[in-house]
Amino acid sequence: MTEIKGASVVIVGGGVTGLSTAWWLAQSGVDVLVVEKGIVGWEASGRNGGGCGHVTSPLYPEMLRLWPVMDELLGYPTEFSANRIQVAVTEEQLAVQKSSAAAVERRGYRCEILDSKQRRKLIPLVGDNVAGAYFYHFGGHANPHRTVQGYAWGMQDHGGRLMQHCAVTGFRTEGERVVGVETERGLLGCDQLVIAAGPHTGRLSATLGQEVPMQSARAEMIVTEPLPVMVYGGVDGNGLHGRQTLRGNLAFGGGPHEWLDLPQRGVFANPSTPLMGHIGRRLIEMMPKAAHARIIRSWAGVIENTPDGRPVIDRLSTFPNVVVATMSSVGFGLSPSSGRAIRDVVVDGTCSFADISSFRLARFARLESDWRELQGWVALAMEEAA
Amino acid sequence: MKIDEKSVAGKELILQEQTQLLVIGAGPAGLSAAIEGAGRGLSVVLIDENPVPYKTMGDEVPLHYGQGMSGVARNRNAMIEAFVTSEPLIQVAFDAGVDVRLGTACWGLYANGPGVHWLPGTVAGLADEERGWLIGADYVIVAAGRRDMGLGFPGWEKPGVIGATAAITLATRFGALNPRRVVILGTSAEALTAAAALRDAGIEIAAIVEQAAEPVGPDHLVTELHAAGCEFLTHHVVREALGRASVEGVLIAAVDKTGRAVGEERRIDCEGVVLAVGTTPVVDLLAALGCHITFQPERGGYAPKVDADQRSSVHNIFAVGDCAGIWPAKSLDRSIAAGEGLRAVGAILGEDFGSAEVSVPDRPAYDLSAYRMAWVRASVIGARGDFHVCQCEEVTAREILELRPPRYLGWQTDRRNDRSLLSLLDEAPPNPDQVKRLTRAGMGPCQGRRCREQIAALLSLQATAPLADIPLAGYRTPVRPLPLAIASQLRESADQAQHWELWFGIPSQWQPPCEVPEFYTVAADEATIVVDDERGGHD
Ligand SMILES: Cc1cc2nc3c(=O)[nH]c(=O)nc-3n(C[C@H](O)[C@H](O)[C@H](O)COP(=O)(O)OP(=O)(O)OC[C@H]3O[C@@H](n4cnc5c(N)ncnc54)[C@H](O)[C@@H]3O)c2cc1C
Numbered sequence: 001m002t003e004i005k006g007a008s009v010v011i012v013g014g015g016v017t018g019l020s021t022a023w024w025l026a027q028s029g030v031d032v033l034v035v036e037k038g039i040v041g042w043e044a045s046g047r048n049g050g051g052c053g054h055v056t057s058p059l060y061p062e063m064l065r066l067w068p069v070m071d072e073l074l075g076y077p078t079e080f081s082a083n084r085i086q087v088a089v090t091e092e093q094l095a096v097q098k099s100s101a102a103a104v105e106r107r108g109y110r111c112e113i114l115d116s117k118q119r120r121k122l123i124p125l126v127g128d129n130v131a132g133a134y135f136y137h138f139g140g141h142a143n144p145h146r147t148v149q150g151y152a153w154g155m156q157d158h159g160g161r162l163m164q165h166c167a168v169t170g171f172r173t174e175g176e177r178v179v180g181v182e183t184e185r186g187l188l189g190c191d192q193l194v195i196a197a198g199p200h201t202g203r204l205s206a207t208l209g210q211e212v213p214m215q216s217a218r219a220e221m222i223v224t225e226p227l228p229v230m231v232y233g234g235v236d237g238n239g240l241h242g243r244q245t246l247r248g249n250l251a252f253g254g255g256p257h258e259w260l261d262l263p264q265r266g267v268f269a270n271p272s273t274p275l276m277g278h279i280g281r282r283l284i285e286m287m288p289k290a291a292h293a294r295i296i297r298s299w300a301g302v303i304e305n306t307p308d309g310r311p312v313i314d315r316l317s318t319f320p321n322v323v324v325a326t327m328s329s330v331g332f333g334l335s336p337s338s339g340r341a342i343r344d345v346v347v348d349g350t351c352s353f354a355d356i357s358s359f360r361l362a363r364f365a366r367l368e369s370d371w372r373e374l375q376g377w378v379a380l381a382m383e384e385a386a
Numbered sequence: 387m388k389i390d391e392k393s394v395a396g397k398e399l400i401l402q403e404q405t406q407l408l409v410i411g412a413g414p415a416g417l418s419a420a421i422e423g424a425g426r427g428l429s430v431v432l433i434d435e436n437p438v439p440y441k442t443m444g445d446e447v448p449l450h451y452g453q454g455m456s457g458v459a460r461n462r463n464a465m466i467e468a469f470v471t472s473e474p475l476i477q478v479a480f481d482a483g484v485d486v487r488l489g490t491a492c493w494g495l496y497a498n499g500p501g502v503h504w505l506p507g508t509v510a511g512l513a514d515e516e517r518g519w520l521i522g523a524d525y526v527i528v529a530a531g532r533r534d535m536g537l538g539f540p541g542w543e544k545p546g547v548i549g550a551t552a553a554i555t556l557a558t559r560f561g562a563l564n565p566r567r568v569v570i571l572g573t574s575a576e577a578l579t580a581a582a583a584l585r586d587a588g589i590e591i592a593a594i595v596e597q598a599a600e601p602v603g604p605d606h607l608v609t610e611l612h613a614a615g616c617e618f619l620t621h622h623v624v625r626e627a628l629g630r631a632s633v634e635g636v637l638i639a640a641v642d643k644t645g646r647a648v649g650e651e652r653r654i655d656c657e658g659v660v661l662a663v664g665t666t667p668v669v670d671l672l673a674a675l676g677c678h679i680t681f682q683p684e685r686g687g688y689a690p691k692v693d694a695d696q697r698s699s700v701h702n703i704f705a706v707g708d709c710a711g712i713w714p715a716k717s718l719d720r721s722i723a724a725g726e727g728l729r730a731v732g733a734i735l736g737e738d739f740g741s742a743e744v745s746v747p748d749r750p751a752y753d754l755s756a757y758r759m760a761w762v763r764a765s766v767i768g769a770r771g772d773f774h775v776c777q778c779e780e781v782t783a784r785e786i787l788e789l790r791p792p793r794y795l796g797w798q799t800d801r802r803n804d805r806s807l808l809s810l811l812d813e814a815p816p817n818p819d820q821v822k823r824l825t826r827a828g829m830g831p832c833q834g835r836r837c838r839e840q841i842a843a844l845l846s847l848q849a850t851a852p853l854a855d856i857p858l859a860g861y862r863t864p865v866r867p868l869p870l871a872i873a874s875q876l877r878e879s880a881d882q883a884q885h886w887e888l889w890f891g892i893p894s895q896w897q898p899p900c901e902v903p904e905f906y907t908v909a910a911d912e913a914t915i916v917v918d919d920e921r922g923g924h925d
Contacts, residue, residue: 056898145823164812225831239886254888256394269501277876294867308906309895358899366905374908376390380503
């Protein structure tokens with residue numbers, strides 16, 4: 001295999017996790033190269049709901065600090081909009097929301113219940129029929145596509161490099177170090193390696209003797225034509241998560257996911273299903289004034305999940321110059337701070353701004369080998385068509 | 387083994403009805419397939435979205451109607467009657483026992499395959515003006531026809547600038563084409579047959595405009611139109627469509643070999659401009675399902691890969707007629723499309739036709755890629771002013787090629803956004819979907835039907851990559867804009883509704899870090915699960 005120009009840090013995966021890491025590293029003057037098998041953000045990072053956050057994550061406070069300044073830091077617009085509103089269509093949902101709101105308040109965040117006048121003003125598409133809504137004075141939403149590209153361009157502006165359409169096929173090791181990354185285009189030398197390959201992180205880490213346990217699943221979203229822009233677009237409720245984009249489209253998802261095996265050639269097909277209609281029904285129950293709006297696309301994305309649904313950001317014990325990083329299905333919103341945490345681990349060995357010990361890989365040391373079956377996280381047998 | 391109740395495992399997808407054969411499209415190919423299938427004992431449902439309601443035409447769905455329909459198109463009953471009487475085989479299909487449903491659109495095809503295993507079989511999503519539902523089918527024959535490449539120039543958003551397929555349909559089947567005098571752009575076999583058909587329907591052809599040095603279609607059609615008094619203006623393009631409320635005329639100019647306008651502009655009075663520079667197969671349903679679609683210039687651009695039986699890469703899905711490929715002989719002789727329909731039914735019934743009757747495209751008479759790119763270079767890139775290539779999202783060619791953030795962001799003046807298309811390229815040609823994500827070009831309610839071929843040509847010109855190398859911009863269901871109120875009628879199983887979750891429903895995902903145990907095992911997790919009130923979404 002011929003050697004082409006490697007980098008001090010090579011990152012496998014051009015999703016938000018890898019790209020944010022690369023952007024933070026490049027800003028610190030580190031020579032970094034991202035290797036992506038397709039186009040940046042082509043998997044989950046460009047197919048998600050754009051919701052910002054995961055309130056119980058140790059990375060959450062730093063995320064809250066960063067999002068409002070990301071456009072400035074990156075130099076490219078992310079379409080970040082602050083705050084979220086939780087709508088309860090039924091009294092039963094309202095009871096759940098009430099205790100959720102109490103729980104986040106206990107963590108020190110501010111929530112308030114909106115009266116019907118406020119609802120009509122702030123979220124006019126939501127029906128007068130709903131049981132209630134909570135305004136969260138934190139969190140928000142952003143445009144995944146713009147954010148992905150913003151990280152990539154921002155990283156390149158700081159001297160980082162990107163190789164797209166280039167799959168990583170293996171690793172070259174010497175003793176306890178990975179010294180090179182084998183790709184479709186040749187060998188890339190590296191001092192340190194970050195594996196941020198989404199659902200493929202498990203498979204790639206396994207080749208280095210320490211597998212990040214994970215399973216992938218497909219989830220779906222729908223988007224409507226643009227509607228008049230509401231004051232706040234980050235609305236969840238009635239079993240849906242999503243946002244009204246700054247252009248006015250309603251982009252919402254939710255409902256059952258489908259567990260999948262990793263595809264043979266590494267590329268997910270991302271088909272959507274008639275679940276679209278069931279998402280649509282819940283959307284108009286919540287926003288009856290949007291009933292006339294037309295769905296113009298639906299899509300699916302494949303999501304990474306660890307057995308406990310929590311991220312892994314850690315060094316491999318088998319090859320300590322390798323950092324594995326996967327955010328376990330809540331990676332978009334947290335990406336500003338996840339990239340910073342991973343940068344810290346790569347450069348300083350430890351995260352400077354949060355205690356991320358709950359992300360360590362060793363927590364799975366005693367995991368049952370058949371954990372997927374035990375949790376029911378297995379692909380269905382396929383019923384063949386006629 | 388445990389079942390994850392929050393997943394699709396065990397959830398039933400409820401279908402409203404089931405048929406052995408679903409045929410989509412009641413043109414010559416679909417009708418012959420449906421009649422043959424019913425005659426040979428299959429239960430057959432044949433659907434066609436036509437005649438589409440006036441309002442839908444106004445939304446440019448499924449064709450580029452360019453607001454060119456007259457008031458006649460508002461009369462639903464008259465439209466249905468005209469649709470049936472203008473195609474005698476529809477009555478034959480009724481009589482043969484085909485379950486014919488007009489005004490019924492198929493907005494999605496679904497089947498198990500890579501990435502989805504939970505479907506009960508092949509499923510189609512249907513809708514009429516009031517209802518939306520699912521039908522299961524053992525076999526599907528897609529006969530979705532053709533549509534036209536859009537081609538922009540200043541003023542092309544004016545009522546009266548209309549795709550050739552829409553113009554022919556309105557004029558010849560419904561007598562509902564508003565413009566009475568039109569300029570035709572393009573000279574392929576399809577363009578010239580459109581000109582002839584419009585002429586026969588009493589529409590005056592003011593001129594036939596062609597950027598190339600010579601007409602590219604068959605000589606006999608050129609001769610016929612010449613003889614009938616049509617003026618051919620080769621090495622010309624439309625510089626602008628004029629008019630207040632609608633097209634009242636065009637300014638045309640000569641172009642040199644590089645497509646640059648030279649010499650004086652001339653005005654031609656007309657009420658319409660018919661875009662006939664590129665007829666292309668309607669592959670939306672097939673592409674969204676995951677059938678293998680490749681760029682095949684001899685078939686009119688992106689077309690499904692089909693075998694000698696018209697079978698697509700998905701074994702129970704067939705493509706017949708124009709949606710499987712458009713070439714001059716097929717455009718001139720409908721028995722070729724009809725034959726494809728018969729062969730597909732034969733294949734479903736397990737017959738072997740041998741290779742004798744296989745329909746094979748003509749050898750292309752001109753280089754389709756070069757031709758389309760030349761039109762876009764002369765008309766779009768060479769335009770004397772900015773106009774919206776993507777009319778829905780109002781994106782200009784310059785904004786596409788400079789990857790400008792959409793205007794609503796107000797980042798227009800920031801120099802940091804001067805990122806040319808080339809900044810995305812990396813050992814591969816530009817991908818229209820990536821450009822769409824960044825500029826919104828092709829992202830609007832017409833679902834890219836008016837701009838995708840133009841954008842592909844723009845990208846190929848800018849990146850100096852062959853047009854054939856520009857990937858097909860993705861199609862996603864619903865391939866027709868579908869009101870939420872209609873989509874929401876799809877039935878849902880009680881089991882699914884009961885277990886519906888906003889996200890994965892993994893309780894430990896929402897545990898605060900301080901509560902995270904040192905070791906995670908499934909057994910320990912199950913023993914400690916508490917109902918927790920912070921579970922939820924991405925906020
Ligand atoms: C429908 C949907 C809705 C969602 N909603 C939200 C939300 O609202 N908020 C939120 O925070 N999160 C959401 N998520 C989850 C979020 O999108 C993911 O957690 C996040 O994008 C993961 O980013 P990543 O970079 O770790 O992985 P990915 O985006 O999967 O990126 C990994 C990249 O690695 C590349 N790669 C893999 N293998 C190789 C190889 N061998 N060589 C080279 N490259 C390789 C892949 O091509 C891919 O681009 C949603 C996801 C989906 C699908």
